[in-house]
Amino acid sequence: MAYSGGPMTEAMYYILLALMNPNYGYQLMNEIEQVSKGRVIMGPGTLYGVLTRLQKERLIVVVNDDGRRKTYAITQEGKSALKEEYKRLENMIQDGIILKEGNEDEQSS
Amino acid sequence: MSKVVRKFPIDDFWNIGKTESWFSDMASQGLHLKKFGWTFVYFEKDKKANTKYRIEVLYDKPSQEQLDVYKEYGWDFVAKTGFFYVFSSPQDSNAPELHTDTIEQSFTLDELDRVLKRNIIVFGVATLIIAGIAFALNFYDDEPCLNLVEGNFIILFFQVLVYLHLTYSTIRNYLYVRNIKNSLINGIEINHNEDWKKGRLVTTIVNTLVVTIAAIIVFIPIVERVKSDEYTLPEMEVNLPIIRLADIEENPNLQREVSYSYNGEGIDYNNNVRFEWTPLVPTKYRISESGIVEGMMWSDNSGEYSPSIHTEFYQLRFQNMADGVLKDLMHKNLYDPRYKTAKIKNPNFHHLYVVEKSTSEATKLIFASWDNNVIYIRYHGNIEVDKIISLLENMAI
Structure with missing residues (x-):
């Protein structure tokens, strides 16, 4: 069951993003909280659910397992999927720019 | 603790x-x-x-x-x-x-969904096979009542029930999982405080039944094994539902004809008693007795006169099974088209049939039922069938 493109869940996006630097489970959750400035708080069930799924889809790999903890890293496939998603989100923001201006218009009037 | x-x-x-x-x-x-x-x-x-x-x-x-x-x-x-x-x-x-993240949570149910789908097919097919076997075993020889009472049909039937329940619960579980998955995909979280009391009573009853049936499946063959018995028929008077050869022949020279093929347990297969128990037949006997009169010949001079009697006796759990069992016993034993069956009216029996190939033939078959008892007697000897019937009357009264 490989990842076939398309919108990612928020959890998947942030985990891939955080794994641009190899990291392990517990630290990942803190990292995501920091990167999202406290906006994304991930439950451990979701974290490990996504990690398991992404591993199966070969978007991430375990780079180190010392028996105590596993260190994960994003793969090349994962990177390109993430970049594609980033572009998609960017386009969405671009397309929605009217909202930002409209917002400013409202504030100025 | x-x-x-x-x-x-x-x-x-x-x-x-x-x-x-x-x-x-x-x-x-x-x-x-x-x-x-x-x-x-x-x-x-x-x-x-x-x-x-x-x-x-x-x-x-x-x-x-x-x-x-x-x-x-x-x-x-x-x-x-x-x-x-x-x-x-x-x-x-x-x-x-x-x-x-509800969508990510729904992904965690994907594999379960697949496993359950596969199980539905596996259990469904298994149920069909077992049900097919049960049906075939019970009807293949046109003796359904006999198979029902003495075969393993009850166990097969219970097994079908257990498999049906298994298939049903797998389908139900699959639907649960699919519903949860769909809700999660639509962003609806699992309700961790859902009312569980609904359906609790039904589940308890169904579970109790299934556990009981499973226990019965395990125990019936054990009880059948423990209760079954086989031994040599004693020569002295016994308390068994049979007519003794000596009572029929009334010949002081009649002696027991012992089988040549004793088995390891020392059972004489010409003169043996087999007792069996099944849930629907609490008492079943198959008893054989053979004798020989030295110096006396069969009327056709084929050898020394050696009468024998074989009895199959069923005491059934339910009286209304008697007709079916009697009919099937006759079907099972009357394979020879030359047999002529006569239905005899006798107030002591519910049904009474006498079967002979011809009046000169030494083999006589008697089928009878009364109350919840069914008996089949195969006598080979010179004595008239009326004498056996009058002896049988004493047993039925």
Whole structure:
């Protein structure tokens, strides 16, 4: 069951993003909280659910397992999927720019 | 040591929200989940507590690291069965939810969904095969009543019931899982406080039945084995539902004709008693007796006169099975088209049939039923059938 493109869940996006630097489970959750400035708080069930799924889809790999903890890293496939998603989100923001201006218009009037 | 309380699971574990809510309610009554299987759930009796429970579906054994992270976030691992892992947290701990993304949570049910779909096919096919075997075994020889009372049909029938239940619950579980999955995809979280009391009574009744039937399936063959018996028919008077050869022949020179083929247990197969028990036939005897009169010849000079009698006696659990069993016994034993069957009116029997090939033939067959008893006698000898019937009357009265 490989990842076939398309919108990612928020959890998947942030985990891939955080794994641009190899990291392990517990630290990942803190990292995501920091990167999202406290906006994304991930439950451990979701974290490990996504990690398991992404591993199966070969978007991430375990780079180190010392028996105590596993260190994960994003793969090349994962990177390109993430970049594609980033572009998609960017386009969405671009397309929605009217909202930002409209917002400013409202504030100025 | 604290007391362990055992309960049937509610509407099965697959209805995740209900099961979580049930565990919580049990904990608030002082029953704390200890371990669980598909048939029983074990609780430890202790102080009442408000506890949240969450069921995680994990296909691989979670690493210690993973369990540690759950614990760090306030969730303790409690018990597991199959793919189902149960975690708990005190109600007031403010532990964050295990799952914060419903779509990602729905993905965790994908494999379960596939496994259940496969199981539906497997159990469905197994049910059909077992039902087919049961049906074929019971009807292949046109003796359904006889097969029913003395064969393993009851066990097969119960097995069909168990498989049907298995198929039904797999389909139900599949639907539970699919509903949960669809809700999650649509962003609806699992309701961890769903009312579990609905359907509890029905489930308990069904589970009790299934467990009882499963126990019966195990015990019937054991009881049948323990109760069955085989031994050499004693020469002295015995308390068995048979007519003795000596009473028919009334010949002081009649001696027992012993079989040449004694088996290891020392049973004389010319003069043996076989007792069997089945749930529908609490008493079944197959008894043979053979004799010989030295110096006397068969009328056709084919050898020394050696009369024999074979009796099959059924005491049935239910009287209304007697007609069917009698009919099937006749079907089973009257394979020779030359047999001529005569129905005889006799107030002592419900049915009485005498079968002979011809009046000169030495073999006479008698089939009779009265109350819940059915008997089949095959006599080979010179004595008239009327004498055997009058002896049989004494038995029926």
